[in-house]
Amino acid sequence: MGTVGGGTVNVLTRNAEEIARRAGRGIVVTHAAARDINKPRICDTTNITLTTTPQDVVNDPDVQIVIELIGGDTLARELVMAAIANGKHVVTANKALIAKHGNEIFAAAQKQGVVVAFEAAVAGGIPIIKALREGLAGNRVEWLAGIINGTGNFILTEMRDNGSDFGDVLAEAQRLGYAEADPTFDVEGIDAAHKLTILASIAFGIPLQFEACYTEGITKITREDIVYAEELGYRIKHLGVARRTDAGVELRVHPTLIPERRLIANVDGVMNAVLVKGDAVGPTLYYGAGAGADPTASAVVADVVDVVRTLTSDPENRVPHLAFQADSLSDLPILPMAAVETAYYVRLQCEDKPGVLANVASILGNSEISIEAILQKEPVGNAPATIILLTHRVNEGKMNQAISTIEGLEAVIGDVMRIRLEHLDAD
Ligand code: HSE
Numbered sequence: 001m002g003t004v005g006g007g008t009v010n011v012l013t014r015n016a017e018e019i020a021r022r023a024g025r026g027i028v029v030t031h032a033a034a035r036d037i038n039k040p041r042i043c044d045t046t047n048i049t050l051t052t053t054p055q056d057v058v059n060d061p062d063v064q065i066v067i068e069l070i071g072g073d074t075l076a077r078e079l080v081m082a083a084i085a086n087g088k089h090v091v092t093a094n095k096a097l098i099a100k101h102g103n104e105i106f107a108a109a110q111k112q113g114v115v116v117a118f119e120a121a122v123a124g125g126i127p128i129i130k131a132l133r134e135g136l137a138g139n140r141v142e143w144l145a146g147i148i149n150g151t152g153n154f155i156l157t158e159m160r161d162n163g164s165d166f167g168d169v170l171a172e173a174q175r176l177g178y179a180e181a182d183p184t185f186d187v188e189g190i191d192a193a194h195k196l197t198i199l200a201s202i203a204f205g206i207p208l209q210f211e212a213c214y215t216e217g218i219t220k221i222t223r224e225d226i227v228y229a230e231e232l233g234y235r236i237k238h239l240g241v242a243r244r245t246d247a248g249v250e251l252r253v254h255p256t257l258i259p260e261r262r263l264i265a266n267v268d269g270v271m272n273a274v275l276v277k278g279d280a281v282g283p284t285l286y287y288g289a290g291a292g293a294d295p296t297a298s299a300v301v302a303d304v305v306d307v308v309r310t311l312t313s314d315p316e317n318r319v320p321h322l323a324f325q326a327d328s329l330s331d332l333p334i335l336p337m338a339a340v341e342t343a344y345y346v347r348l349q350c351e352d353k354p355g356v357l358a359n360v361a362s363i364l365g366n367s368e369i370s371i372e373a374i375l376q377k378e379p380v381g382n383a384p385a386t387i388i389l390l391t392h393r394v395n396e397g398k399m400n401q402a403i404s405t406i407e408g409l410e411a412v413i414g415d416v417m418r419i420r421l422e423h424l425d426a427d
Helices: 003-014 016-023 054-059 075-085 095-112 128-135 150-162 166-175 190-204 223-231 293-310 356-366 396-407
Strands: 031-033 049-051 065-068 089-092 141-147 234-244 249-259 271-278 282-289 341-350 371-377 385-391 412-421
Touching (some): 003 293, 016 293, 054 075, 065 293, 075 095, 089 095, 089 293, 095 190, 128 141, 128 282, 141 190, 150 166, 150 223, 150 234, 150 271, 190 234, 223 234, 223 341, 341 356, 341 396, 356 371, 356 385, 396 412
Parallel strands (some): 031 049, 065 089, 249 412
Antiparallel strands (some): 141 271, 271 282, 341 412, 371 385
């Protein structure tokens, strides 16, 4: 009964008539659990039996659908498994739970013939699970890329537009209820990795493999990188990227330069967007609020309506949890980052003297890394010179080697900053 729980009660109450027309019967919240039942809430709880013991809700024989909005993956996991064992359908917004324990949860649900629905776990109110699982069912999904953490996008947008301080913007995101209980999940990319893990599974029909997801957050991004990227015609966004290749699946979350003319590069603030490339449909883009009480409740309630509609249908004929039939999941491996191919933005600081740029260029040339653009900033006073390079696509292992050779040059000062770059064109 926190932010999303309150929002869900409000949406179910406000739109009760419209929802009943869609679902074919009324949907009523009868029981709810909260840590503190006397706390002021954003919703009216007059007709709800409140308890501090969530097991009471999960074990109540009158409850048909359990909505889990607790978060975390300990108590939430216990309650969801208990609800399934009791033959109840489950709706959850819990991305950590699904990304880490989804394989176990779906196997149990399948055995019990119940549904576990999780639309609200990814990208808040955007119906991206529905789109991937059903709307794009005729396609071979080739890749997807998403801005799937609202807090991170809000911080990067504010840094770019207002030169705001990282900490101030994070505090504002927490105040507005966008950030996770532990905001390191947002800024270190863990929240986005949970969501990307789920998206990749339903896009490619592979088991959930959260541990294999490469995860890098936004904490090292500086305002100067944002400004240089803009000068070169790019925006820095925190992206989750999943791509199917012949060798395996790329599954990675990291800051990424995107050409500023792409629609997704203009998704700002707390908004989310997911770009999906299907072989038949081509690129498609899904945009909307990725967090907040009502937008997330919109996805929760849609799942409840879906469950209600399937109450009378044969379990064998329901949409499979991971989009593909449980016995038809593929064992395509997740690729190590060294095998991933992207273009790069590289920023280095060096002494302003003859031959430095030539040395850097020859290291890249010897590694067969092709330079796409170059920018050198005039040093101010005795400050070091700054060189910014954009490369063509290159294997990450090769790029790592070239960067460590460049860092070994006497004239190069400190670490080289590198940010991956994706063109996200129709290919
Ligand atoms: N902390 C998440 C975000 C909330 O900022 O996107 C929605 O999952």
